[in-house]
Amino acid sequence: METIKKIKEQIKENKFLLYMKGSPDRPSCTFSMRAVQIIRLCKVRFAYIDVLKHDDIRRFLPEYSNWPTFPQLWINRKFVGGFDIMKELYFEGKLQNMFK
Numbered sequence: 024m025e026t027i028k029k030i031k032e033q034i035k036e037n038k039f040l041l042y043m044k045g046s047p048d049r050p051s052c053t054f055s056m057r058a059v060q061i062i063r064l065c066k067v068r069f070a071y072i073d074v075l076k077h078d079d080i081r082r083f084l085p086e087y088s089n090w091p092t093f094p095q096l097w098i099n100r101k102f103v104g105g106f107d108i109m110k111e112l113y114f115e116g117k118l119q120n121m122f123k
Contacts, residue, residue: 039069
């Protein structure tokens, strides 16, 4: 389970981590684009992993997080959710607090 170990290290090393399709400047799907927009509205710096460039992570992360789709946001080593959850938390004012 080398890939799971790699995923755990990535989550541990990055306070705010977005697993997405593409990059923040060139997202490859609408949901990843919108997730980046929401994070940028919160005015925080974040790390990202392009799952389209990492087949192993794209295959094993949904099993690890128990979440089937991308993007996936992790804050302080905890899984937050995908775009729909991010959007809901943002409009409730909760996501901004999670980034503090």
